[in-house]
Amino acid sequence: MKHFFTILGGMGTIATESYVRLINHRVKINKDQDYLNYILVNDAEIPDRTAYIKDHTKENFFFALKDDVEKQSLLKPDFFVMPCNTAHYFYHDLAALTEVPFLNMMDIAIHTFLEKFPNEKKIGLIATEGSIYDRLYEKSIEKVGREVEFGGSEIQPMVTDLIYHNIKEKGVVNKELYHRILQKMHDEYGCNVILLGCTELSLAQEKAPDHPYNVIDPQSILADVTIELALKIRNGMEVDKAVSKYLYQD
Template sequence: MERFFTVIGGMGTAATNSYVRLLTERTGATKDQEFMNYILVNHATVPDRTSYIMDHSQPSFYPALREDILQQSQLHPDFMVMVCNTAHYFFDQLQALTTVPLLHMPHVAINEMCRQYPKAKKIGLIATAGTIADHIYENEIKAAGREVTLGDQHVRDMVMQLIYDDVKGTGKANPDRFKEILRIMRDDFGADVVVLGCTELSLANEQVPLPEFNLVDPQSIIADKSLLLGKAFRQSVANGRHLLAEVQAGRA
């Protein structure tokens, strides 16, 4: 297979399926051959990312992702995406393993946020405790010149319940819990925009659309960028590489 990309997923599987659905729905294909070529690595047995970040005595998820990156690199995809925000804890180490470009979902998402909401000053972030502790989104938002609010412990506990008890546990978002989290972030903490810093939250956004809130959905954004890049590489490798550099620099 030529002109394809690799998706490192399975963290969790339902959220990865959401990414694939978005990719399929947005391709605009009218026949089989117009869809994207990609390899999906649904590595469901990767150890829990947040557990390790919060307690290094727990199993590390790095060896599993290292194996995935090295295996896929041998197939020479045009680029790779990793559809788990918390897994970006090891982004630098994983990118150092290969010459294949690995898209940095938080970086790409915050660049897109700045284009979508140029006047937003205070950005709410909801994510796993691991992503919050890692500061990966917080640092990206601050580097973009915006203020960050993480809410309080009550809202962060609600977010973990939504991610682990609802979406991971049952495959379904709790609509009332999701809406209340967003309401608190907007009304009580003054967030102009809320970043959904976990792919389970992206699945919640797919299942329970709430247009009354200004949201940044990194998984939705990375699906769009994957599609954009996949089409560019099909036109020519030169086009793909040029657009890839633009996406990584935040210009596309």
Template sequence: MQQFFSILGGMGTMATDSFIRILNQRTPAKNDQDYLNYILVNHATVPDRTTYLLDHSKTNFLPTLLEDVEQQNSLKPDFMVMVCNTAHYFYDELNAASDVPFLNMPEETVKEIKHKFPTAKRIGLAATQGTVASGVYQPIIKKAGYTEVDPTPAIQQKINDLIYTSIKEEQGHVDATLYHTILADMVQDMKVDAIILGCTELSLAEEKAPDHNYPVVDSQSTIADRTLELALKLRQERQAK
């Protein structure tokens, strides 16, 4: 196969399934050949990202992902995208190992804030404990000129319950009431103007329970759009030659 991109996924699998579904639904296609060419690496056995980031004595997930990047390099994709926010802790190392452009989910998500909520100033981060504790998003949010607000311990526990108990343990089940409660707590208690969904399980929650009016910026939806834009741009450039 030629003219394709590679998706590093499986962290977790149900969230990756959501990304693929969104990507395909948004692709302007009238027949089979209009859809995008891509390789999905659903590497479900990548060591847990949060476990390592909270305790560096645990298994480091970077070597596993570097192997994935090297495997994809040998296939010569046009670009790579990784659909796990927490794994972007090692973005610089993975990007350096890649022979092709490697999209950055947190950076693209923060850029999306000004388009969706141009007057926003206080940005809440809803994510795994690993993402919050390791600073995957905070420097990018602050560099963009926003005030970054981490979840309170009580809200973080609710986020953990939604990610790990509701979605991961129950194979994609979304507790919509819990999800909406988290958003309400962040807006009302933390006084944020917008909320970054900085975990792809939370993106799955947004896909399945979008019936709310809270100001969310969905990282997975954003990176799906950027992936689609780049893939279509490259296709158009080749067709024009």
């Protein structure tokens, strides 16, 4: 197979399925051969990311991802994508394992926010407890001169309920809960834009987009970038040149 990319997925599987569905349905096709070439590594046994980030006595999820990156690198994909925000806790360690370009979904999402909403000084952030705890999004957003709003103490339990008790445990999206979270972030905490810092939240956005609020959806953005890069490379652009636009400097 020529010119393929590797998806490091399974975190969780339903969210990965959403990402794959996006790239399959958004690419313009007239025949089977117009779809993208990719290898999906749906490693569903990767330990819980939030559990380890909050408590290092829990099983470290790095080693499972390390194994996936090293094995896939032998196949020489054009680039890696990892549609899991929380797993970006180890992004730099994983990227250092390979010479294959490794897209950073978090960086791409933040720069998209700057491009789409240049006058917004604040962005709401809803995510797993792990992503909030490790402060990666918070630090990256503050680094580009914007303020982060997490909402009040009632927000995180609602977000955790939506991510874990609905989507991860039951495989369903609670539309009303998702919309209520967005409404509270907008109405009560002044967030004109809300970043969905978990791919389960991206799934909620895919399934329940009928709301009036501005969201930055990293998984959706990554899907569009994936399509763009895969098609440029297929049409003859050098890999390094194609991906350079999205490999932001720290």
